[in-house]
Amino acid sequence: MIDRLIEKIDKTGNPSVVGLDPAYEMIPGKIKKEMLDSYGKTPKAVAEMFIAFNKGLIDGLHDIVPAAKPQIAMYEKYGLEGLRAYVETTRYAKEKGMIVIGDIKRGDISTTAAAYAAHIGMTAIEGDVFDLWNEDAVTLNPYMGFDGIEPFIKPCNEFDKGVFILVKTSNPSSADLQDLDASGAPLYEKAAALVGEWGKLAMGSMGYSRVGAVVGATFKEQGERLRKVMPSTFFLVPGYGAQGGKGSDIKGFFGSGRRGCIVNSSRGIIAAYKKDPVYGDGDFAEAARAAALKMKEDITG
Amino acid sequence: MIDRLIEKIDKTGNPSVVGLDPAYEMIPGKIKKEMLDSYGKTPKAVAEMFIAFNKGLIDGLHDIVPAAKPQIAMYEKYGLEGLRAYVETTRYAKEKGMIVIGDIKRGDISTTAAAYAAHIGMTAIEGDVFDLWNEDAVTLNPYMGFDGIEPFIKPCNEFDKGVFILVKTSNPSSADLQDLDASGAPLYEKAAALVGEWGKLAMGSMGYSRVGAVVGATFKEQGERLRKVMPSTFFLVPGYGAQGGKGSDIKGFFGSGRRGCIVNSSRGIIAAYKKDPVYGDGDFAEAARAAALKMKEDITG
Numbered sequence: 001m002i003d004r005l006i007e008k009i010d011k012t013g014n015p016s017v018v019g020l021d022p023a024y025e026m027i028p029g030k031i032k033k034e035m036l037d038s039y040g041k042t043p044k045a046v047a048e049m050f051i052a053f054n055k056g057l058i059d060g061l062h063d064i065v066p067a068a069k070p071q072i073a074m075y076e077k078y079g080l081e082g083l084r085a086y087v088e089t090t091r092y093a094k095e096k097g098m099i100v101i102g103d104i105k106r107g108d109i110s111t112t113a114a115a116y117a118a119h120i121g122m123t124a125i126e127g128d129v130f131d132l133w134n135e136d137a138v139t140l141n142p143y144m145g146f147d148g149i150e151p152f153i154k155p156c157n158e159f160d161k162g163v164f165i166l167v168k169t170s171n172p173s174s175a176d177l178q179d180l181d182a183s184g185a186p187l188y189e190k191a192a193a194l195v196g197e198w199g200k201l202a203m204g205s206m207g208y209s210r211v212g213a214v215v216g217a218t219f220k221e222q223g224e225r226l227r228k229v230m231p232s233t234f235f236l237v238p239g240y241g242a243q244g245g246k247g248s249d250i251k252g253f254f255g256s257g258r259r260g261c262i263v264n265s266s267r268g269i270i271a272a273y274k275k276d277p278v279y280g281d282g283d284f285a286e287a288a289r290a291a292a293l294k295m296k297e298d299i300t301g
Numbered sequence: 302m303i304d305r306l307i308e309k310i311d312k313t314g315n316p317s318v319v320g321l322d323p324a325y326e327m328i329p330g331k332i333k334k335e336m337l338d339s340y341g342k343t344p345k346a347v348a349e350m351f352i353a354f355n356k357g358l359i360d361g362l363h364d365i366v367p368a369a370k371p372q373i374a375m376y377e378k379y380g381l382e383g384l385r386a387y388v389e390t391t392r393y394a395k396e397k398g399m400i401v402i403g404d405i406k407r408g409d410i411s412t413t414a415a416a417y418a419a420h421i422g423m424t425a426i427e428g429d430v431f432d433l434w435n436e437d438a439v440t441l442n443p444y445m446g447f448d449g450i451e452p453f454i455k456p457c458n459e460f461d462k463g464v465f466i467l468v469k470t471s472n473p474s475s476a477d478l479q480d481l482d483a484s485g486a487p488l489y490e491k492a493a494a495l496v497g498e499w500g501k502l503a504m505g506s507m508g509y510s511r512v513g514a515v516v517g518a519t520f521k522e523q524g525e526r527l528r529k530v531m532p533s534t535f536f537l538v539p540g541y542g543a544q545g546g547k548g549s550d551i552k553g554f555f556g557s558g559r560r561g562c563i564v565n566s567s568r569g570i571i572a573a574y575k576k577d578p579v580y581g582d583g584d585f586a587e588a589a590r591a592a593a594l595k596m597k598e599d600i601t602g
Contacts, residue, residue, distance in 0.1 A: 041427040042429075073413045079424070080385055087380070106406070107408070118378040125343065144467070145476065173445070175446065182482060182483050
């Protein structure tokens with residue numbers, strides 16, 4: 001997965017990922033009306049809205065943006081119907097050749113972690129095997145330690161999948177725990193050292209591990225320092241755009257050859273049509289494409 | 302929720318919760334055969350197995366065990382069908398009067414955390430309101446700080462729901478991050494102090510907060526110390542039984558009046574029929590009831 005991701009980034013020249021995090025208020029009026037008319041004020045209607053919106057976005061982006069990162073919470077909000085939209089989204093993004101990163105931030109232990117690992121592994125039932133989530137990689141939480149990560153290592157290697165482990169997140173209160181001084185260094189640096197170690201268990205062939213890290217764009221110096229702590233760790237970088245991170249902030253997050261990072265934007269791309277009066281409701285995919293190209297210029301310029 | 306939980310524990314005299322964490326290999330042969338015959342080797346067959354198994358367990362336990370804690374990972378493993386079994390399980394446990402704690406360990410920020418909060422809040426669609434998960438409380442991960450917790454406080458108060466935040470988990474590698482020395486005290490004590498503070502925002506009327514903590518039974522001294530750090534925090538205690546925790550280990554986790562804790566057992570109850578040759582395949586609910594009564598004696602004796 002990590003080699004495929006690097007190749008796809010090199011090919012598009014665009015180290016970015018679109019966050020497919022739909023919210024009800026982002027849905028273009030025409031789609032909203034159609035689904036409410038067909039299915040009433042129901043979770044099914046919202047699921048159909050998300051599917052139509054995401055498919056339009058994927059059609060407009062898949063040749064210029066290498067990866068898609070749906071945030072499962074936005075779908076889980078609408079229960080089983082919402083999750084059906086999530087699975088339909090991952091399926092369609094994969095079909096269109098995008099690398100799919102499930103932003104699920106799961107974190108649990110032993111048999112439970114092994115059950116979550118079905119996201120990137122396979123689910124076997126009496127010898128028959130199912131890929132039920134269509135993800136190439138998922139995000140994970142490190143709070144429970146290696147017991148929570150270990151069950152994902154084998155599917156990473158066996159099925160060429162990946163994980164990105166939270167190290168330094170982009171939100172203001174990430175400091176509550178992550179910045180606590182842990183024996184002379186902030187906790188997130190300790191987490192980073194562990195992620196670097198764990199990463200050795202699942203190396204790709206292009207210098208980076210299938211075990212990556214989440215490092216927020218909003219903390220410039222910390223990100224630069226973490227690049228040194230984790231030289232073989234690929235960074236998934238949230239917090240660009242709407243949360244305040246800029247292209248110039250993250251130059252130092254990259255490794256040699258300008259590789260080693262993929263930068264996420266969600267609202268800034270998928271809801272771009274709402275920001276610019278030049279675009280109408282029906283132009284949401286076109287607006288997203290223009291925003292994605294602008295972002296590419298900003299982060300690679 | 303926390304007052305209702307305390308009242309229900311007082312009424313049953315049993316501060317325990319059954320972990321409804323079904324695994325394929327736990328399913329009694331008769332149920333397994335019936336569902337494979339009806340639905341083939343499919344996720345739907347496994348979902349129907351889990352529903353039949355859980356309903357039998359709930360029927361056998363609901364009058365003596367105050368709460369049920371389904372671990373969502375075990376269901377997520379089987380994709381959308383698995384999650385249908387989760388929702389059917391929470392619905393049925395609630396209908397039978399049990400307090401339902403969704404073991405989801407979610408942790409994210411701002412709009413994303415707000416979306417996850419639908420687990421204990423309500424999902425509104427054009428003014429219509431849906432309770433899609435049937436949970437009274439959920440477990441949360443604190444790694445991202447207060448930004449990840451704050452969106453849950455309002456539904457806790459508005460709908461009388463609860464959360465349990467990971468502080469010191471029961472697994473061996475919980476030490477990787479949680480035990481790091483953070484300015485003179487282990488990290489989990491810092492997390493505990495935060496959870497105690499956050500708890501003040503959602504107090505119940507019986508001395509405990511709707512914001513609880515997860516504290517593993519496998520760490521006796523740490524749990525006793527945490528009771529002092531968080532006097533108004535209700536503890537959800539995993540790690541009893543199969544993981545090695547005993548009733549005598551957790552005496553000091555309780556607060557005054559022997560309140561303040563609810564102890565989880567999963568395999569030890571739901572798969573009890575596999576341990577004792579006295580029970581056959583069809584007696585799984587009876588075996589679970591006997592195991593639950595034995596556990597009650599151990600933790601209250």
